[in-house]
Amino acid sequence: MNQQTCSGSCATGAIPRKRFAGNIGFVVLAVPLFGFIAFVLYLVFYLFQQGIGVLSWRFLTQPPTAGMTEGGILPCIVGTATVTFISLLFSVPVGIGSGIYLAEYAPNNFLTRLIRSSVRSLAGVPSIVYGLFGVALFVSAMKLGMSVLASGLTLGLVNLPWIITTSEEAMTAIPGSFREGALALGSTKWESIRRNVLPYAFPGILTGVLLAVARTVGETAPILFTGVTYYARQLPTSLSSKFMALPYHLFALATQHDQVAKTRPIAFGTALVLLVFVLAFDTLAFVLRMRVARTNTWQV
Amino acid sequence: MNLRKTVDRSVKSAFMVNAVLSAGVLLGILVFLGLLGARLFRDVSPVRFFFDTVWNPDAYGEPRYGLVPLLVGSVVTTLLALVVAVPVGIAGAVFISERMKGWGRVALKTVVELFAGFPSVVLGFFGLVVLAPFISRLFNVPSGLNLLNAGVLLALMALPTIISVSDDALRVVPQSYREAAYALGATPWQTAMKVVLPAAKSGILAGTMLGFGRAVGETMAVLMVAGNAPIIPKSLFDPVRTITATIAVELGETPFNTSHFFALFALGLVLFVIALATNLIAESLIRREKRSFTL
Amino acid sequence: MKRLVSIIATVALAAQGFAGEVMVKGSDTMLNLTQRLAEAFSNAQPDVTVSITGGGSGVGINAITNGEVDIANASRSIKSKEIATARANGVNPVEIVIAIDGLSVVVNSENPVKGLTLEQVGRIYRGEVKNWSEIGGPNRKVSLYGRQPSSGTFVFFRDEVVKAEYSAAMRQMNGSSQIVEAVKADAGGIGYVGLGYLKDATGVRAVPLSKDGQEFVSPQDEAKVKAGRYPLTRPLFQYTSGKPKGDAKAFIEFELSPAGQKIVEEEGFLPVTSDYQAKNRAILQ
Numbered sequence: 001m002n003q004q005t006c007s008g009s010c011a012t013g014a015i016p017r018k019r020f021a022g023n024i025g026f027v028v029l030a031v032p033l034f035g036f037i038a039f040v041l042y043l044v045f046y047l048f049q050q051g052i053g054v055l056s057w058r059f060l061t062q063p064p065t066a067g068m069t070e071g072g073i074l075p076c077i078v079g080t081a082t083v084t085f086i087s088l089l090f091s092v093p094v095g096i097g098s099g100i101y102l103a104e105y106a107p108n109n110f111l112t113r114l115i116r117s118s119v120r121s122l123a124g125v126p127s128i129v130y131g132l133f134g135v136a137l138f139v140s141a142m143k144l145g146m147s148v149l150a151s152g153l154t155l156g157l158v159n160l161p162w163i164i165t166t167s168e169e170a171m172t173a174i175p176g177s178f179r180e181g182a183l184a185l186g187s188t189k190w191e192s193i194r195r196n197v198l199p200y201a202f203p204g205i206l207t208g209v210l211l212a213v214a215r216t217v218g219e220t221a222p223i224l225f226t227g228v229t230y231y232a233r234q235l236p237t238s239l240s241s242k243f244m245a246l247p248y249h250l251f252a253l254a255t256q257h258d259q260v261a262k263t264r265p266i267a268f269g270t271a272l273v274l275l276v277f278v279l280a281f282d283t284l285a286f287v288l289r290m291r292v293a294r295t296n297t298w299q300v
Numbered sequence: 301m302n303l304r305k306t307v308d309r310s311v312k313s314a315f316m317v318n319a320v321l322s323a324g325v326l327l328g329i330l331v332f333l334g335l336l337g338a339r340l341f342r343d344v345s346p347v348r349f350f351f352d353t354v355w356n357p358d359a360y361g362e363p364r365y366g367l368v369p370l371l372v373g374s375v376v377t378t379l380l381a382l383v384v385a386v387p388v389g390i391a392g393a394v395f396i397s398e399r400m401k402g403w404g405r406v407a408l409k410t411v412v413e414l415f416a417g418f419p420s421v422v423l424g425f426f427g428l429v430v431l432a433p434f435i436s437r438l439f440n441v442p443s444g445l446n447l448l449n450a451g452v453l454l455a456l457m458a459l460p461t462i463i464s465v466s467d468d469a470l471r472v473v474p475q476s477y478r479e480a481a482y483a484l485g486a487t488p489w490q491t492a493m494k495v496v497l498p499a500a501k502s503g504i505l506a507g508t509m510l511g512f513g514r515a516v517g518e519t520m521a522v523l524m525v526a527g528n529a530p531i532i533p534k535s536l537f538d539p540v541r542t543i544t545a546t547i548a549v550e551l552g553e554t555p556f557n558t559s560h561f562f563a564l565f566a567l568g569l570v571l572f573v574i575a576l577a578t579n580l581i582a583e584s585l586i587r588r589e590k591r592s593f594t595l
Numbered sequence: 596m597k598r599l600v601s602i603i604a605t606v607a608l609a610a611q612g613f614a615g616e617v618m619v620k621g622s623d624t625m626l627n628l629t630q631r632l633a634e635a636f637s638n639a640q641p642d643v644t645v646s647i648t649g650g651g652s653g654v655g656i657n658a659i660t661n662g663e664v665d666i667a668n669a670s671r672s673i674k675s676k677e678i679a680t681a682r683a684n685g686v687n688p689v690e691i692v693i694a695i696d697g698l699s700v701v702v703n704s705e706n707p708v709k710g711l712t713l714e715q716v717g718r719i720y721r722g723e724v725k726n727w728s729e730i731g732g733p734n735r736k737v738s739l740y741g742r743q744p745s746s747g748t749f750v751f752f753r754d755e756v757v758k759a760e761y762s763a764a765m766r767q768m769n770g771s772s773q774i775v776e777a778v779k780a781d782a783g784g785i786g787y788v789g790l791g792y793l794k795d796a797t798g799v800r801a802v803p804l805s806k807d808g809q810e811f812v813s814p815q816d817e818a819k820v821k822a823g824r825y826p827l828t829r830p831l832f833q834y835t836s837g838k839p840k841g842d843a844k845a846f847i848e849f850e851l852s853p854a855g856q857k858i859v860e861e862e863g864f865l866p867v868t869s870d871y872q873a874k875n876r877a878i879l880q
Binding site: 065066067068145146228229230231232233234237241242252254255256257258259260261262 | 616618623626627630631633634637644645646647648649663768769770771772773775776791792794795797
């Protein structure tokens, strides 16, 4: 059934006074919401204002010097990028695979419902619990030690449920006629998926990956005990290296560095860079989603 | 043709195994936490763990592993956050769902969702450098690192979840409900408050539960601003220590396979069970709401 | 999937020890000192990476026990229980002293208290003194700030001064610099931090301490501290698994060299005294 959104102007026959009172009601509801939004904007603006003074090409491409009171945050950016990349190497293939199964193959039975419920529950598991699991499994049991690999795998587990959910949604959005057309022409099920569904679902899947990246770069708890470090002069050179990371750098500068006055601007700069990364990936995802919505003529 | 068929069948099996293993991570986490956490009970009785009011693993005297101050810390900060976030969130969701349409609604929802991905360490940093001195000055208390600060930050983190899920719950209410109300002469406001909102109440409750789950599992922000004294708070301005902060602080310093190590996994298990329970309850509430619309 | 991960693990293990990498972990008190030493060392030897992490002395000792790091920073000495655990893991901890610290008790700069005995400080931190007026200060509530149990400073201070459990109301900060910031913002605040954290601190002052009530010594009085008259002097340790070798040994030797000890003094700490120097030399032979 066509769900038209219809409010406000659809109401007919309402006495003007009642409608006025109603409108006041909605305004009252909106005030806290807009208050919240205003606060968020203030927060972003404040971080921007405090951090922009430090931002420069040097800041982004130099390592910290002079006891981390000067220089830049290059190792943090590289570390965050590396560990996020490793996490995607694991979670994207596994996540898309699971999404394909759930969208295309899974019968409507108890096992499928269990899988879906498990995936949704995994999305709600606190990130520190993933950190615990990562220490027990990757650092200790699999003897990877504290390394960028262990952290990457732990983060991979963290963003796996998000990728599964968005991949499944992207594929379910493709109408059945796409598959049926291919099957009618004699392709196997997998061929019909590979040729007639995946390419069209790809933008939606990519949106999901971008959103997952946006949230992964800000995650601190999973990397705390699996590999991040306060200071390392060189960039990570092997899978077993320790690494610096943007969110941990912010935490460390705020709570452990001894020269607060000198490092406070750097901390703000780090927060701003982190925020910019998050917003950039979120925006990319949003733009992609809008483009997909516009070009998908099969969507009503 | 046979090759294609074989490929087709094996691909299906591969994907199925893939999906089962992914979901199996949940079981894996439960098993690891459960096995490691249970080993605590070889040295410490479960009764002492669950009911002791002191958490002091590195004590001068005998170590004590009491869950109570940490559980109270987690629950109280979360409830405080919800006291603010739930009314604001539901009100906002009603506004977005029932009053806004088109680009206005999209814009509002986008802003709300953007904030959902806000890194918690940045929020914690803000709480540390701006909110703490502000609280200290405004209420004339010695320190702004306390329950109140943590509660405010958690409210900010839970709001996007509550708004999002409540909005979904409201949108699922069939249009026919609204149309029937309009036909009887109701204004949009009356429709929203007396017809739509009550119809969506299960889903909205689900949103609250998911907000609870989000807040109770939050680590970095509370670690930076809650004051981290493992006591049962008696006022808004007392410091407090949550389960998440405890794990984050102590995991690094405990050698593998000691009582303290197992105790941290026991804490993790408690946290995991709470998060899992809230998620499952929320899911069933959402299902219940959707079912109530199919006669 | 498990097979794939174990392949990755093998590759990772093989890749270990590729670059000259020295991993240091532990004491928050020594964190910034070691970071600056690492920076200077890397300038001299660019092909060796020294990576530093904090977390507290307990974290460092734990890490060396697990074989995760090359050097553990600790602002307290390793406990016999920890030595036993390490040996059970095949690790034989060897102790080196790289600097001397005068653990300082800090109060807000508005607090006029002239000096405190260790016994008084102990009472304050046990929660027995709730208002500054009880010990000759202004009428203001006492706010306790301290570290977390993973901190060597926490343990050292408790064992030497508090001699019992800390008051449960003590706020456990995430690092010494957070203690300084907190006491700076709180007129009734009191905290304990290593000397290095006083270096550029504003808004707080270190309280002269006395063991017996007769002689009150400020931790910033270098001559008296060097003469051993400050009651809370403590060595700052580094532990390695067995005698230090290779890049780790080179780094430690740098720390103990004149250039390294100069950095120690610049950071506000005291250079290693001659008796520890002799012990270090014996180990590094």
